Amino acid sequence: MSVDQKQVNQIIDAIGGKDNISAATHCVTRLRFALADEGKVDKEALESIDLVKGSFSTNGQFQVVIGQGTVDKVYKELVSQTGVGEASKDDVKKASEKHLNPLQRAIKTLADIFIPILPAIVTAGLLMGINNILTGPGIFFDEALIEVYPQWADVASIINLIANTAFVFLPGLIGWSAVNRFGGSPLLGIVLGLMLVHPDLLNAWGYGAAEEIPTWNLFGLEVQKVGYQGQVLPVLLASYVLSKIEVFLRKLIPDAFQLLLVAPITLLVTGLVSFIAIGPITFAIGNVITDAVVGIFNVxxxxxxxxxxxxxxxxxxxxxxxxxxxxxxxxxxxxxxxxxxxxxxxxxxxxxxxxxxxxxxxxxxxxxxxxxxxxxxxxxxxxxxxxxxxxxxxxxxxxxxxxxxxxxxxxxxxxxxxxxxxxxxxxxxxxxxxxxxxxxxxxxxxxxxxxxxxxxxxxxxxxxxx
Structure with missing residues (x-):
């Protein structure tokens, strides 16, 4: 038995043996376990193993820090030794949810929605940083770099466009991830998110300065034609509603008619509810939250x-x-x-x-x-x-x-x-x-x-x- 195999066997023993593993997967640096009983874990023995760089429990999962690159090899050996089938992250999440209280479930849900879109947001942030260097005055010269070297102006403009895309269409990203998390079709989530920032709507960033707010007249009810650029709450709640409507319709409508009926009805109903109720209510709630946080730091x-x-x-x-x-x-x-x-x-x-x-x-x-x-x-x-x-x-x-x-x-x-x-x-x-x-x-x-x-x-x- 090689050293790696022996150490993997030691990891299995330290977490309570293979019978204590309900499901297992891994991320970039960590093994992630859904354990039957975390009380059986011997943390002192676990962290004395050379391969292990630390361990902790969070959101119903027991995680063992191994390190980038090595974790994949350790996981494959662990699967080989325990006979536990290779599980997806979703499998482990579902297996671990039974250990969570309502607050932990809510936090976990938010994490499941935002973690998948984080790489796009971080990438956008880095590109905006490069744009800041090119366009910010007083960094290298009194003037901005693109004013001293005008040939870089269009490069900065393109970088800014690429960087801003993730934030301009943020509801589309959140819609995709949230609907996927809630059990609906991710494609409908993308359409929902983009619908909320459609160019025909008044841009949310111009809402405060607008002299006149355009409206729809829906059966005598005036509904503001306002977009939700940069907003989080409207698309989160709308995604939940869309997912539940879609799942309900898929159970109700025969398979032969689903392609024709499910998506159109789901988007139409969700769209109407979003612009009439969800959007205005959550937009107001979002402003209250923002004002409260800003107020604390101002005072x-x-x-x-x-x-x-x-x-x-x-x-x-x-x-x-x-x-x-x-x-x-x-x-x-x-x-x-x-x-x-x-x-x-x-x-x-x-x-x-x-x-x-x-x-x-x-x-x-x-x-x-x-x-x-x-x-x-x-x-x-x-x-x-x-x-x-x-x-x-x-x-x-x-x-x-x-x-x-x-x-x-x-x-x-x-x-x-x-x-x-x-x-x-x-x-x-x-x-x-x-x-x-x-x-x-x-x-x-x-x-x-x-x-x-x-x-x-x-x-x-x-x-x-x-």
Whole structure:
């Protein structure tokens, strides 16, 4: 038996044996298990295995951090040894849902909707960052780069168009993912989302400045012809309604007539309900949520920054951080920028710094190596190896990162740092920040590099002396 096979066998034993595995799959870095009884897991034995870089439980799933590339080989060997059939992520999600309470189910639903579209949004954020460099004044010269070198103006224009596409047609992306999650046809979800931002509708971003709002007259009822660009809630609720109508009709209508009747009726009914009720109601709710969040940070930015900057990493442990992606997108759609996401980027850097500091404290060569690699990963926006593999294992490192993140969050909140988009949440994060806020954001970066590093070394020294 090879070393890899032996270690995979050790992983199986540590999570309670093959009989404890209801379903298993993997993502880019982690094995994901739906276990019959998580109480049977021997975490100490599990995390002593060389292949394992950490483990945690979230949303009813037990996840084992292995690392990019290696995880695929480990998973195949695990399937071979246990006889568990290769499962999709949906299979594992369904198997793990029975362990969730209603709040966890709601959070998980939001995560299932937004995680699939995150790559498109992050890509758009990076491209907008490049556009910011080309068009922002005061970065390289007093004027914008495209004014000094006009030949780059059209390149910047194309980059801006490509970058903005994901945000202009955001309801289309959400519609596809949400309808798929709710059990409907993803294609109808795309059509629904694009319908809500149709060019014939008054653009939501011009709603406040419009002198006259165009309307439809539907049987004596006046309905505003308003689009929902940049809005999250209208398409989420409309997607749920569409999915339920479609599923109902597919059960009711014979197979021979489904192609002719199901999609047209579903879209027509959902469309009418969306423009008459769902859209206006959720648009108002979205504005209330936006005003409330903005109001808190306007009245007490230092308190808001301390709380969100400090709590983001603990929220990641629970999975609740996914709910704030919807808030970020709502803020971007309503106000043109979000002050929450910059704190996410700094929180990730803080976790990476704490893990890096542990390299100077630890003597175990495996953990020292893990500290370095996980720090690099966190600096590039992926914090799981640092958080679950190093910092949470040595709680003082995790606490140090939280303190640094809270201080930096308070500082950039006072300075009003905003991002026009969501990008890579680590060192490259500055690309997604408004150029006029770069100075303050860089100071925030210095805080989350220096404070967690110094505190981790200090707490580590105190711990040794005890």
């Amino acid at each position: 007490a930015p230092i308190v808001g920054g301390l709380i969100y900057g400090g709590l983001y990493a603990p929220l990641v442990i629970t999975g609740m951080h996914h709910t704030f992606l919807a808030v970020d997108l709502q803020l971007i759609g309503n106000t043109g920028g979000t002050f929450l996401w910059p704190m996410v980027a700094l929180s990730n850097i803080a976790q990476g710094t704490a893990a890096l500091a542990m390299m100077f404290i630890l003597k175990d060569e495996k953990l020292k190596s893990l500290s370095i690699t996980s720090a690099v990963s966190a600096y590039l926006g992926i914090t799981e190896p640092a958080m679950f593999g190093v910092n949470l294992r040595f709680r003082f490192a995790f606490i140090s990162a939280i303190i640094g993140s809270a201080i930096a969050g308070a500082f950039i909140s006072i300075q009003g740092v905003k991002a026009p988009s969501i990008g890579v949440g680590g060192l490259p994060g500055f690309l997604s920040i408004f150029p006029e806020n770069w100075g303050s954001f860089f100071i925030g970066m210095i805080i989350v590099i220096v404070v967690p590093f110094v505190l981790t070394l200090l707490f580590g020294k105190i711990r040794k002396e005890k």
